[in-house]
Structure formats: C-alpha cells, structure tokens
Amino acid sequence: MARKEKYDSDETLSRATSLFWMQGYHATSMKDLETALDLGPGSIYARFGSKAGVFEAALNSYAAGRRAELEKYLSDSETILEGIAAYAGSFRNLCERDAPSVACMMMKSVTELHATEPKLQAVASHLLDATEEMFAEHFDRARSAGELREDSDPAFLGAWLQAEIMGIRTYAQKANTAERVSQLADGLAERVRNLKAV
Amino acid sequence: MARKEKYDSDETLSRATSLFWMQGYHATSMKDLETALDLGPGSIYARFGSKAGVFEAALNSYAAGRRAELEKYLSDSETILEGIAAYAGSFRNLCERDAPSVACMMMKSVTELHATEPKLQAVASHLLDATEEMFAEHFDRARSAGELREDSDPAFLGAWLQAEIMGIRTYAQKANTAERVSQLADGLAERVRNLKAV
DNA sequence: ATTATTTTTGAACGATCACTCAAATGTGAG
DNA sequence: CTCACATTTGAGTGATCGTTCAAAAATAAT
Numbered sequence: 001m002a003r004k005e006k007y008d009s010d011e012t013l014s015r016a017t018s019l020f021w022m023q024g025y026h027a028t029s030m031k032d033l034e035t036a037l038d039l040g041p042g043s044i045y046a047r048f049g050s051k052a053g054v055f056e057a058a059l060n061s062y063a064a065g066r067r068a069e070l071e072k073y074l075s076d077s078e079t080i081l082e083g084i085a086a087y088a089g090s091f092r093n094l095c096e097r098d099a100p101s102v103a104c105m106m107m108k109s110v111t112e113l114h115a116t117e118p119k120l121q122a123v124a125s126h127l128l129d130a131t132e133e134m135f136a137e138h139f140d141r142a143r144s145a146g147e148l149r150e151d152s153d154p155a156f157l158g159a160w161l162q163a164e165i166m167g168i169r170t171y172a173q174k175a176n177t178a179e180r181v182s183q184l185a186d187g188l189a190e191r192v193r194n195l196k197a198v
Numbered sequence: 199m200a201r202k203e204k205y206d207s208d209e210t211l212s213r214a215t216s217l218f219w220m221q222g223y224h225a226t227s228m229k230d231l232e233t234a235l236d237l238g239p240g241s242i243y244a245r246f247g248s249k250a251g252v253f254e255a256a257l258n259s260y261a262a263g264r265r266a267e268l269e270k271y272l273s274d275s276e277t278i279l280e281g282i283a284a285y286a287g288s289f290r291n292l293c294e295r296d297a298p299s300v301a302c303m304m305m306k307s308v309t310e311l312h313a314t315e316p317k318l319q320a321v322a323s324h325l326l327d328a329t330e331e332m333f334a335e336h337f338d339r340a341r342s343a344g345e346l347r348e349d350s351d352p353a354f355l356g357a358w359l360q361a362e363i364m365g366i367r368t369y370a371q372k373a374n375t376a377e378r379v380s381q382l383a384d385g386l387a388e389r390v391r392n393l394k395a396v
Numbered sequence: 397a398t399t400a401t402t403t404t405t406g407a408a409c410g411a412t413c414a415c416t417c418a419a420a421t422g423t424g425a426g
Numbered sequence: 427c428t429c430a431c432a433t434t435t436g437a438g439t440g441a442t443c444g445t446t447c448a449a450a451a452a453t454a455a456t
Binding site for chain 2: 022023024026027101103107108110111112114115116122125128129156159160162163164165166167168170171173174175177180183184187
C-alpha cells in the first residue's frame with residue numbers, strides 16, 4: 001500500500017539544510033525550497049508542516065553532522081586534548097572548503113532569528129548549548145585522564161572554545177581573510193595544546 | 199522656499215539603524231520602516247532611494263558610532279594598550295545593555311547577506327576591515343610607544359582582537375550567557391594586557 | 397480488478413513585499 | 427499675496443510571500 005516518496009528523506013533534508021545554511025531563514029522562500037527539493041508545496045507541508053518545520057529539521061540535521069565531525073577528530077587522535085586541538089586547528093582551511101557557508105548554521109540562526117522568530121532562535125540556542133556541553137565533557141574527560149592542569153575549569157573551557165570558534169568563523173565571512181583565518185586557527189589550536197598538564 | 203523635513207535626519211537614521219540592527223535586513227519590511235520613522239514610503243524613497251539605500255546609510259552610521267566608542271576608551275586611558283584592554287573588557291556587561299542587539303550590526307550583516315545581497319555584504323565587509331585596521335593602528339602606535347613587545351605583529355593583533363570580540367558577541371546571543379560573557383570579556387582584556395612589554 | 401492508503405501535483409488564497417507617482421502640503425523669497 | 431520648490435501623503439502597482447486543499451497518481455494487499 002501507499003505511494004513511494006519521490007526522494008529519500010535524508011537527501012531531501014540535506015538539500016534543505018544547504019539552502020537555509022547558505023541563505024538564512026528569511027531570505028529563503030518556499031519557492032526556493034520547492035525548486036531545490038524538486039517537490040510541490042503540498043509534499044513539503046505534508047512532511048514538515050510549515051517553513052519553520054523544515055528549518056527546524058534542517059537545523060537538527062546540521063547539528064548532528066557537526067557532532068559527528070568532532071567525534072571523528074577525537075577518535076583519530078592519541079589523546080583527548082590533541083583531538084580537541086586538531087578540531088580547533090581544522091578551521092585553518094575554512095575559507096577553502098566548499099560548504100554552503102563559512103559561518104556555522106547554528107550561529108547564523110541564533111543571531112538572525114533573535115528578534116523575529118523566538119521559537120526557532122531557541123532551538124538554535126539549545127543546539128549550541130549542547131555543542132558547548134559536548135566540548136566541556138571532553139575537556140572534563142581530558143582532565144580526568146591527567147591531560148589537563150588540575151586547576152582547569154572544563155565548563156568554562158567549553159564556553160571559551162565555542163566563542164573562539166564563533167569568532168574565527170564570523171571573521172572568515174569578510175572578504176580575503178583566508179590567510180588570517182589560518183593564523184587564527186593555528187593560534188587557537190596552540191592555545192588548546194598549552195592547556196596540557198606540566 | 200521648500201517645505202521642512204518632518205524630522206531631523208540624524209534622528210530618522212538612528213531609528214532605521216535600531217530597526218535593522220535588531221531585525222536584520224530581510225526581516226525588516228518597508229512597512230516596518232514607515233511606522234518606525236513615521237514617514238510615508240515616498241519620503242523614504244526620496245531620501246534614500248531604496249530599502250538597500252536606507253540599510254547602507256544605517257550601517258555607515260552604526261560604524262561611526264562604534265568608532266567613536268573605541269576612541270572614548272582610548273582617550274580615557276593612560277596608555278594605548280590599557281585603552282584597548284578597557285575597550286575589550288567593556289563587553290563584560292554586554293548582556294545587560296539595552297541595545298537593539300548584543301551582536302554587532304556589521305557582523306550580523308556580513309553573515310546574513312553573504313549569499314543574497316553581495317553589494318550590501320561588501321559594504322559591511324569593508325566597514326569591518328576599517329575597524330580591524332583601526333585596531334591595528336592603535337596596536338602599532340602602542341608598539342611605537344614601547345608599550346608592546348618588539349616582536350608583536352600589530353596587523354595580526356588587529357585581526358585577532360576583532361575575531362575575539364566577534365566570538366564573544368555571537369556567544370552572547372545564546373540564552374543565559376551573561377555570566378560566561380563577563381568571564382570571556384575579562385579573559386580577553388587580560389590577554390590584551392599581557393601583550394605588554396616586559 | 398478493486399480497494400485502501402500514501403504521496404504528489406499545482407492552482408488558488410489573502411496577505412504582504414518593495415516600490416511609484418500624482419496630488420497635497422508646507423515654506424520662504426519676492 | 428503669490429509663486430517656486432522641497433517634502434509629505436497615501437492609494438495603487440505587479441510580484442511574491444507562506445499556506446491550503448481537492449484531485450491525480452502510485453503502490454500493495456485482497
């Protein structure tokens with residue numbers, strides 16, 4: 001029974017994510033989504049309920065992708081601290097990536113939607129909190145493993161790392177910043193490594 | 199000859215700036231502007247030419263305000279480096295301010311408009327560059343005055359400071375971050391002070 | 397084949413979008 | 427008082443906004 005979905009739902013969602021990530025919420029119209037997803041408005045509303053619903057799903061999918069990214073750096077590194085540092089340093093080539101935007105989608109959303117779409121802004125805010133929490137947990141594990149100085153504050157370091165990354169990614173939105181971005185990312189990675197216990 | 203303008207042009211511009219700063223470019227409609235400025239569409243188009251024209255004027259006005267702000271901290275401080283540090287530290291109460299947005303308007307614009315309004319994005323990008331340049335010049339003056347270590351790179355420090363501030367201001371867009379923001383701003387001010395020559 | 401169920405299609409809705417322009421209004425010089 | 431002119435007013439432009447929904451199409455069980 002039942003007709004097949006025209007496209008795999010993951011593929012559909014990832015196209016929506018690209019579009020929203022690139023253009024933001026308000027600048028992306030349903031028409032844009034219809035052409036990008038190659039679906040009629042009815043199909044989109046049947047699956048997501050509203051434009052805001054598509055956005056929320058896209059944002060969650062984006063966050064999951066970023067989570068996986070960090071995990072990869074951690075599992076590829078000898079120590080936890082080195083994993084975090086490698087992740088931080090990975091932003092050195094931010095400007096050369098062919099992503100929909102150099103800025104993080106959660107970050108873009110939390111600033112764009114603050115005054116106009118409080119519910120969606122809250123979703124983005126919570127996802128960023130979860131990311132910060134994740135950073136903090138890894139710092140905490142590193143401390144337990146004796147990699148970090150005893151007087152380190154993992155919760156603060158989580159907030160600090162998130163703010164640092166936000167800074168670099170926002171700075172990278174300016175024109176001709178590739179070189180500086182590399183320097184900034186290198187500097188950040190070094191500061192993370194300098195947290196190491198003596 | 200000629201009828202008087204209904205309002206002082208500075209007042210008009212500052213209201214437009216508040217609105218765009220708060221809501222961003224795409225989420226702000228001409229209707230919004232008409233009510234906020236208490237002006238008909240004809241008047242607005244006569245003065246600014248287009249919605250983009252209003253935005254550009256608002257952005258320039260915003261940038262001038264920020265420039266003045268930094269100058270104030272510098273003239274109130276004994277040394278140049280201390281002035282910069284005081285400015286950096288001033289973001290400790292970012293969340294308590296009653297500004298239209300905790301995030302910087304240039305920063306919001308450069309991320310929001312990248313894909314959809316390249317001309318306006320370029321305006322924001324250039325204004326941010328001018329700000330970075332201003333930071334760099336002050337660092338350079340500080341170095342010449344012997345306040346900074348000889349091996350300091352003022353141009354890099356300008357970029358670094360801008361990215362740091364961007365990070366804190368974006369982080370502050372999340373909910374319940376007032377305390378963390380204070381810690382981050384204090385930390386930044388301290389790092390600036392640590393640039394001092396030994 | 398028929399039926400039940402799911403999905404797609406796309407025309408259409410009222411609201412709002414950025415913007416235009418002719419007419420009204422106010423102002424100071426002569 | 428009159429006239430020249432800058433400015434405001436606000437109705438109206440066509441286009442696009444997010445959304446709805448009835449009808450068509452596709453699938454799988456009976």
